[in-house]
Amino acid sequence: MPDVTLATVASAAGVSTATASRILSGTRAGDPRTAARVRQAATQLGYQGNSIARALRRGRTGNIGMVIPSISNPFFTSLVEHVELDLAQRDLNLFLCDARDSPQVEAMRLASLTRGTVDGVLISPCQSTASQAALDLTAAAVPVVQLDRYVEGSQTDRVILDDDQAMRLVVEHLAALDIKNAAFVTSTAGSSSALLRLASVKRWSSHHGINLRPDHVLDGQFSLEWGAEAADKLMRTGALPQAIICGGDLSAIGLITRLAHHGISVPRDVLVTGFDDISLASLTMPTLTTLRQPRQLMAAEAVRLLMARIDQPERPSTVLSLSGSLITRESTRRTVKMS
Amino acid sequence: MPDVTLATVASAAGVSTATASRILSGTRAGDPRTAARVRQAATQLGYQGNSIARALRRGRTGNIGMVIPSISNPFFTSLVEHVELDLAQRDLNLFLCDARDSPQVEAMRLASLTRGTVDGVLISPCQSTASQAALDLTAAAVPVVQLDRYVEGSQTDRVILDDDQAMRLVVEHLAALDIKNAAFVTSTAGSSSALLRLASVKRWSSHHGINLRPDHVLDGQFSLEWGAEAADKLMRTGALPQAIICGGDLSAIGLITRLAHHGISVPRDVLVTGFDDISLASLTMPTLTTLRQPRQLMAAEAVRLLMARIDQPERPSTVLSLSGSLITRESTRRTVKMS
DNA sequence: GTGAAAGCGCTAACAA
DNA sequence: TTGTTAGCGCTTTCAC
Numbered sequence: 001m002p003d004v005t006l007a008t009v010a011s012a013a014g015v016s017t018a019t020a021s022r023i024l025s026g027t028r029a030g031d032p033r034t035a036a037r038v039r040q041a042a043t044q045l046g047y048q049g050n051s052i053a054r055a056l057r058r059g060r061t062g063n064i065g066m067v068i069p070s071i072s073n074p075f076f077t078s079l080v081e082h083v084e085l086d087l088a089q090r091d092l093n094l095f096l097c098d099a100r101d102s103p104q105v106e107a108m109r110l111a112s113l114t115r116g117t118v119d120g121v122l123i124s125p126c127q128s129t130a131s132q133a134a135l136d137l138t139a140a141a142v143p144v145v146q147l148d149r150y151v152e153g154s155q156t157d158r159v160i161l162d163d164d165q166a167m168r169l170v171v172e173h174l175a176a177l178d179i180k181n182a183a184f185v186t187s188t189a190g191s192s193s194a195l196l197r198l199a200s201v202k203r204w205s206s207h208h209g210i211n212l213r214p215d216h217v218l219d220g221q222f223s224l225e226w227g228a229e230a231a232d233k234l235m236r237t238g239a240l241p242q243a244i245i246c247g248g249d250l251s252a253i254g255l256i257t258r259l260a261h262h263g264i265s266v267p268r269d270v271l272v273t274g275f276d277d278i279s280l281a282s283l284t285m286p287t288l289t290t291l292r293q294p295r296q297l298m299a300a301e302a303v304r305l306l307m308a309r310i311d312q313p314e315r316p317s318t319v320l321s322l323s324g325s326l327i328t329r330e331s332t333r334r335t336v337k338m339s
Numbered sequence: 340m341p342d343v344t345l346a347t348v349a350s351a352a353g354v355s356t357a358t359a360s361r362i363l364s365g366t367r368a369g370d371p372r373t374a375a376r377v378r379q380a381a382t383q384l385g386y387q388g389n390s391i392a393r394a395l396r397r398g399r400t401g402n403i404g405m406v407i408p409s410i411s412n413p414f415f416t417s418l419v420e421h422v423e424l425d426l427a428q429r430d431l432n433l434f435l436c437d438a439r440d441s442p443q444v445e446a447m448r449l450a451s452l453t454r455g456t457v458d459g460v461l462i463s464p465c466q467s468t469a470s471q472a473a474l475d476l477t478a479a480a481v482p483v484v485q486l487d488r489y490v491e492g493s494q495t496d497r498v499i500l501d502d503d504q505a506m507r508l509v510v511e512h513l514a515a516l517d518i519k520n521a522a523f524v525t526s527t528a529g530s531s532s533a534l535l536r537l538a539s540v541k542r543w544s545s546h547h548g549i550n551l552r553p554d555h556v557l558d559g560q561f562s563l564e565w566g567a568e569a570a571d572k573l574m575r576t577g578a579l580p581q582a583i584i585c586g587g588d589l590s591a592i593g594l595i596t597r598l599a600h601h602g603i604s605v606p607r608d609v610l611v612t613g614f615d616d617i618s619l620a621s622l623t624m625p626t627l628t629t630l631r632q633p634r635q636l637m638a639a640e641a642v643r644l645l646m647a648r649i650d651q652p653e654r655p656s657t658v659l660s661l662s663g664s665l666i667t668r669e670s671t672r673r674t675v676k677m678s
Numbered sequence: 679g680t681g682a683a684a685g686c687g688c689t690a691a692c693a694a
Numbered sequence: 695t696t697g698t699t700a701g702c703g704c705t706t707t708c709a710c
Contacts, residue, residue, distance in 0.1 A: 005687060007688095015696075016696070016697045017689090018697060019697075022696090027690090048455075050455040051455050051456055052391055052400065052455040053687035054688055054689075056686090057690085057701080071410070077411050096436075115387050116388075117391070261624065283567060344704085346703080354680075358681075360705055364704095367679085368679090388704085389704070391703080394704090395704075396705045396706085397706095680709105680710085681710080687702105690699100690700090691699090692700100693697085
């Protein structure tokens with residue numbers, strides 16, 4: 001009995017499909033008595049409605065697509081949770097896609113979203129340049145908002161972090177701890193953002209008299225594995241810096257753990273900072289000093305911008321830059337040290 | 340120009356919509372020359388096709404829904420990755436929903452999936468009993484396969500872990516290490532599975548002469564936070580057991596970290612085992628002994644069963660029970676110990 | 679090999 | 695307030 005359609009309900013209630021539709025979708029009230037009859041017939045028959053047909057007719061699906069670089073990065077899954085909550089309040093469904101850090105996969109997902117499946121797309125592109133083509137194609141077909149990561153050249157709405165302010169907070173914190181040299185573990189392939197952050201780290205470091213050796217800038221992925229690898233690489237450079245700034249919490253945690261295997265203890269031997277403030281950051285040993293991105297606000301603003309653009313496709317595009325905040329924890333706690 | 344429809348392409352190529360449809364969807368070859376004309380017109384106009392209309396007409400959407408208890412549990416996100424890969428090979432899209440560990444949210448997600456959005460549903464129900472009503476409703480409307488967790492009473496296909504064999508491997512490993520008493524940190528609300536595992540732990544422990552005090556069975560969530568809390572609770576019982584068996588890797592990691600804050604070292608002072616083998620398990624300090632669930636196989640089999648049921652709704656329902664394997668790492672490494 | 683026409687299930691004019 | 699009618703964009707018989 002999966003074929004109980006609006007017509008079934010209508011004839012059971014002795015009304016036209018139009019009336020049944022109006023009552024069940026709440027378009028107009030109608031006579032209370034017929035309304036009751038229709039509703040009763042609907043529940044009795046177990047009428048579910050067909051969202052496909054409705055979408056075809058209305059030109060709106062009630063679905064929003066979201067494409068993230070990696071579903072195994074807690075930062076993004078947390079962002080997804082917030083977005084999902086905001087969308088649910090507007091009676092919208094989330095269609096989540098994982099690009100698996102591959103621009104090809106990302107392009108495929110975007111293409112399938114473009115074919116009428118969703119009313120709008122939220123995306124954190126996985127690459128700053130390789131993602132552009134697919135993103136532009138998508139943006140031409142459906143409202144798009146980029147959040148967190150972004151492609152510089154694409155003219156969509158964006159909700160991003162104020163990277164310069166963020167890195168400045170991190171570097172100033174280290175400077176206040178009297179750090180004279182540091183390393184930077186990052187992933188510039190990820191986004192324009194990452195390039196900005198690198199520039200900011202360099203600028204603020206030199207401004208505060210912190211030395212950043214070229215071979216102490218390590219460029220890889222945002223993952224536990226890369227953090228561990230970066231630790232190995234740093235060990236091989238001979239001279240460990242006084243502090244290691246990481247572009248993501250996962251790499252920071254991977255790095256700290258691998259350092260421990262090398263007998264290097266944080267913060268005793270070296271200070272480490274993360275980035276994002278994923279929930280794991282407060283549950284590691286040591287707990288992690290990190291830059292908290294305002295995930296909830298980012299999600300809310302991204303959804304708001306997307307809704308605005310769906311209702312009003314021609315409005316000028318907006319870039320919203322939000323500030324992060326520094327969360328200091330054990331990984332940069334000065335310990336008593338003989339020297 | 341978002342309104343380039345099949346009719347646009349057809350008239351541009353000077354053919355009927357029927358022909359255009361056949362050629363573009365590859366239903367029948369047709370004359371090579373007209374085919375070329377149609378295809379050219381399509382690309383030239385940037386024709387995308389409307390999957391909603393196609394779905395309405397064909398009665399198939401090409402979408403599969405997947406509902407997981409928590410998107411912040413790496414075990415499930417990893418499962419999702421495998422499922423997504425398998426589906427992509429069959430040209431199917433994944434519609435991922437996060438139940439946020441709430442049967443209510445889960446029910447809402449399921450309801451929206453049932454309304455024609457997807458051709459089938461994969462689900463790991465978040466609760467063993469509270470999830471049943473919504474699950475049964477869904478299963479009445481659309482093919483459903485449960486994987487990993489399951490609701491006992493629902494007559495759907497299932498792909499699950501052989502829990503008894505799994506816990507037996509864990510307990511035998513500890514017994515071989517001469518463990519005489521242990522604790523069990525779990526979450527029985529999660530699934531029937533968890534109850535079975537508890538029974539198995541009890542049975543195999545007593546079989547191997549391992550004592551499991553009632554107040555050493557700690558029932559909470561599958562999360563880092565609960566692991567930490569369980570550590571605190573265990574400390575308060577006064578006598579720490581020789582080993583702590585955890586029902587999930589996240590809780591094991593949370594527990595180990597909190598123990599470290601209490602000055603308790605693993606495996607020196609107490610052995611710890613996890614469950615699932617998430618990727619983090621090999622990147623912690625110490626690395627974690629755990630039971631690996633055959634995630635890839637689970638995903639593959641679940642997708643296979645779902646496809647089979649979509650093609651053949653009346654086939655008898657299948658329960659597939661897969662074996663796990665024990666991965667021994669540092670957290671149960673016997674260290675030299677004076678005593 | 680191709681076209682004409684019907685219709686998937688629903689909603690929105692427009693009448694009544 | 696309710697019914698009639700048209701049609702969203704596509705696929706698919708059924709003729710030719």
